[in-house]
Amino acid sequence: MIELTGNDLVSAKLMAGEEGEVIAALMAERVAGLMVTDHESYIDLSAVGCDLDFDMAAIGEELGFPYSVSRFLAVLATYKGDIEVGDDRVVIRVFSPDPANPRLP
């Protein structure tokens, strides 16, 4: 029987386009070690062992217009990790459930 090897990869895949590019550039500045890869239809932002914290105010600042979680979720194609959607930010953390309280990883 193969034993599974765990990993702490965290990623967000953003739809290709102006918003995705601006967000990717901003996150590359903010997250040390972030790997940004262009896959034509989407942009992959990946990091190991750290959070991806998407701050709508900061993204809006870069884009030049107010930005909302709803707009962000329209370009977030998928993610890997544990996501928490707030009123003004979206955070993707390393998936690391706590056996003592699996409901609040």
Added chain:
Amino acid sequence: MNISQAYDRVKDLEWEPSYITAEEKAVESTRFHIENARPNDPFKTFVREYCEQELEKDERHYALLEASSRLSTREPDPRWMEAMKFGLSNLVGVEYAAARAMGRMARTVAPVALRQGYMMQMLDEMRHSNLEMNVIRHHMRTWRDPAGYDLAAKANANSVGSGIFRSMVEDLMTSDPVETSIGLQVFIETAYTNLFFVGLSSAAAAHGDDMMASTMMTIQSDEARHMANGWATLSALLGDDRNIPLIQDAMDKWSWRIHCSFGTGNMLFSDYFVRQRSESAKEMTMRWVMEDFYGGFYQKLEQFGLRPPKFLDEMISDLDWMSHTTAVYLFGAWPVFFHRYDGMGPEDFEWFEKKYPGFYRHFGPFWEAYHSCKDPDERKLVLKELGGLPNFCQVCQRPTIFPRQDLARPRALERGGKAYCLCSDGCEHIFRREADRYIGSKSFYDLYEGMELSEVVRKLGYVRDDGRTLMAQPELEPRRMWTLADISACGYVVERPPLPPLVDWGVP
């Protein structure tokens, strides 16, 4: 009021009706212990926010569709476009079934904290079905050969190849409602749709099918919420130790079930529906499913007492040959499908040999036979030349030739005086546990045994408007298209193959 406050307030509005019992309200019960769960919905989506988000997505997506309808941009690749007749036909059915499953789950088992998320997911699945039907409609209007796109919905219901997906979603919809969540939200949506909708969107874009690329991406942006629904449900279950063996059973079954359906589709699409290649289907599956899902997600559930899926070893070793074996089936049985085929050539062989060492030794003879049987004037059907169709698995509905014909270990089990073919240890395990769920399905041979092949094609309805030319053709630009008369002249009568060895119920 911000969303977090609204989420808490809505949960407080939950009440138990006095005019019906809890059982009457739930309609169905579950064997899982979820009654005391207090899960957390990480997306906290309400109708107002949901409509705002989906409007944003739809405006972006349909703007592309509108522009694409008015403007002639680049010519999409015909290999991809023809294969999508089969691909899209299956997707529509899967999405619609998922919508039914989610409505059922919201009605029966969802804790109040997740009910809103489940209901949004039900609407999402309807949206996806509509999006895919719109792509079919768009391609029907713009692609140079619309035949096949025009009956995609019907073909989803009667194509022998689509049976792989039909059987899976029908199993999903009729399972214990919580088990449905594990199959749908954990295995389909967390493990496999990323690979399909995100990974393959690059292939769609590379082959000039901007509509499909946009459709896949806008669908997957909803799947992101569904993944969160899956984890929220699972995390609620993991909090009760009584659920662990029940979850393990569901994990063992659905990991294999989705490997045989969505996994098979992914492998076929990624290796055989594309011309411009970057990663092989095996590499994509290893990265998106084995590393991301099994390594980054499933492995971390082992601390709760869960073991790796029972058939994980086979799932990984299958990847060496799965796409090629699927292609032998799909290409070999081309008359009973509804698109034009682009047979593999020297460039494809070279790439496959590099990615799958030994490919040509095992599959080269099939492709040589395939290419020698394309001309209707030769009166040679590859299906007949290679000995006809094999048996089909009663559980997964794939032919019993996986992972590779010479490695396959088909077997049969008797139930009620009738023998049922099974393709693998995984499907046998599933059949043994709940045989009655699977014996009602009629096989290809139950429906068509003894019929000459042109009668089968006519019965399926896969004939063009002239009433005599097949929708399917074994090459993209044939000198002359195959007709029912050509098929009839080949003299192939559907014959049920001999049964594989019978195994005893007492010896699993």
